[in-house]
Amino acid sequence: MARQHARTLWYDRPKYVFMEFCVEDSTDVHVLIEDHRIVFSCKNPDGVEFYNEIEFYAKVNCKDSQDKRSGRSITCFVRKWKEKVAWPRLTKEDIKPVWLSVDFDNWRDWEGEEEVELAQVEHYAELLKKVSTKGPPPAMDDLDDDSDSADATSN
Secondary structure, X not given: OOOXXXXXXXXXXXXEEEEEEEOXXXXXXXXXXXXXXXXEEEEOOOOOEEEEEEEEOOOEEEEEEEEEEOOOXXXXXXXXXXXXXXXXXXXXXXXXXXXXXXXXXXXXXOOOHHHHHHHXXXXXXXXXXXXXXXXXXXXXXXXXXXXXXXHHHHO
C-alpha cells in the first residue's frame, strides 16, 4: 500500500512553531525533529501509512522541541532558533504543498503585539485616572421620599 501525506496545520508564535498532523487513532507514530527538518510517520486504523517530511523555513532547536499525541492528531511544538522572528511560511521552499495549511483558528499576528499591549495598558490607566479623580458625589436632594413609598404601597 502506498504512503500518503497527513493533512498538516501549522501556526507561528514568537518562540515556537506549532504543527498538527491530523490523523485520528494513529498507531506506530514516529516523529523526528532535527535542526532543519521534521520527519513524521504513522498508520491509521485502516492500515494506511502517512509520511511527511518538512524542511523548515529556518533553523530550530531540536533539543527543546517535543510532540504530543491525542486521539485526533499529533501536535509538535518546535522551538525556533531565533525567537521573535516571524516565519512567513513553514517550509524552506516557497511552494506550499496541498496537504499543508495555516491553522487560522490559532493564528495570531504577534508582530507588534507589544505596542498594542502597551497602548491598551495606557488606555486602561487613563480610564482609571478619570475614575479616581472624580468630583464630589451627586446631590441627592431631588429624590422624593413620597414617590418611593407610594410605589412600594401600590405593589
